[in-house]
Amino acid sequence: MEVTLLIEAMDTSFRLMEDARRQAVDLLNTAVKLTSETRTVEEKNIQAIFTGAQESKSGFQNLVVTFLMLFAFWVLLSGKYDLFHLALGVICSLLIAYLTHDLLFANVRVGDARVIAWRFFAYIPWLLYQIITANIYVASVVLGPKQRVKPQIIRFKTKLESDISWVTLANSITLTPGTITMDIRDGEFFVHALDKKVADDLNAGEMEDRIAHVYMEADHIYVQDALDVAPIFGELKKGL
Amino acid sequence: MIQKSDDIIIKTLARILVPFIQIYALYVIMHGHYSPGGGFQGGVILAASLILLMITHGVKDTQKRISEKAVAIFSSSGVLIYAGIGVLCLVLFGNFLDYSTLAKILHVDPAHARSYGILGIEIGVGLAVMAVMFSVFFDISQGESSGEDKEN
Numbered sequence: 098m099e100v101t102l103l104i105e106a107m108d109t110s111f112r113l114m115e116d117a118r119r120q121a122v123d124l125l126n127t128a129v130k131l132t133s134e135t136r137t138v139e140e141k142n143i144q145a146i147f148t149g150a151q152e153s154k155s156g157f158q159n160l161v162v163t164f165l166m167l168f169a170f171w172v173l174l175s176g177k178y179d180l181f182h183l184a185l186g187v188i189c190s191l192l193i194a195y196l197t198h199d200l201l202f203a204n205v206r207v208g209d210a211r212v213i214a215w216r217f218f219a220y221i222p223w224l225l226y227q228i229i230t231a232n233i234y235v236a237s238v239v240l241g242p243k244q245r246v247k248p249q250i251i252r253f254k255t256k257l258e259s260d261i262s263w264v265t266l267a268n269s270i271t272l273t274p275g276t277i278t279m280d281i282r283d284g285e286f287f288v289h290a291l292d293k294k295v296a297d298d299l300n301a302g303e304m305e306d307r308i309a310h311v312y313m314e315a316d317h318i319y320v321q322d323a324l325d326v327a328p329i330f331g332e333l334k335k336g337l
Numbered sequence: 338m339i340q341k342s343d344d345i346i347i348k349t350l351a352r353i354l355v356p357f358i359q360i361y362a363l364y365v366i367m368h369g370h371y372s373p374g375g376g377f378q379g380g381v382i383l384a385a386s387l388i389l390l391m392i393t394h395g396v397k398d399t400q401k402r403i404s405e406k407a408v409a410i411f412s413s414s415g416v417l418i419y420a421g422i423g424v425l426c427l428v429l430f431g432n433f434l435d436y437s438t439l440a441k442i443l444h445v446d447p448a449h450a451r452s453y454g455i456l457g458i459e460i461g462v463g464l465a466v467m468a469v470m471f472s473v474f475f476d477i478s479q480g481e482s483s484g485e486d487k488e489n
Contacts, residue, residue, distance in 0.1 A: 113479055167357070167360045170357060171363075171364060174361065174364045175368065176420075179366075182367075183412060189364070189367065190360060192363075193356055193360050194356070196359070196402065197355060200352045200355055201352070203352055220453070260345050260349045261349060261353075263345055263346075263349075264345065264346050264350060269347050278346075280344075281344075281345050
């Protein structure tokens, strides 16, 4: 009697364990499926960002934005607000916008233009502070009693991706005393630095990080990190 | 012969600056009768923007925007606008380029007719100067390579 009870209890517990195992496998399967679905969606998004951004945003929207910028510039220059001159401005801005709307926004990437503009203006004070401190440092190097000038050329691969951010970084480097951007070749910067400290400051990469932040270029790295988790789920599934 | 620039800094900055240079050129042309500038200066600035585009983005890319044929049409139509307004004044029993006679067909007072007339003249001058400047530069840049390779 007791033996049968024991066997029954063992049976039930085995069944329960089996159920639990099946449920766990189901759960993991769903998780893997969901992750891979998100992955394909994310991949599609990223692809759209890299390849289709120009097409999807192109044409009319570019034309309108270019027209508005050119017209604002015209009003600033003209200073005459009567109907005749404003109409002339509209005609001229439309003409130029039609002819050059593919120039101004040739390589638009991720990111909201308003956020980028706001971050860019927030970046300028930091750059000015950097220029002032570098000025003082370079003056101390040049005027100091010891000969400390050790010119060197450093090269580094940038993580920035669009041409506009490369140009911003290159011009920021050139504007900061002590360093001059000589060339950009395939995303590799060749920078002339006055001495070791200046070169080290540049290699620390704070300026690059800030520019990546301005143009919202570091953001997609986090997306990539999330996607890298998917293979781990795959491994877990195999282990069961 | 003009080669396409490899320098990404120059290319990018030129790409961003060209529309603003062009709108500035048109501003100089259109406000020639109020402020310094005028048809010739504006036309030169306009041509300079095209030349900047040509030395940064290469001849091919520029030709897609403004072909040699269009340049020829612009230069002759600029002269046509200039001479046309002048002759129109003659036809309306005034002197050559006597804009005040335009008041008869524009239905405005002579002072405004002069303003509009000189605006038309400046547009014509600007067009002609832009086209001729650009074609001179274009011809000089192409002349060197006439016997050699023509990939650009």
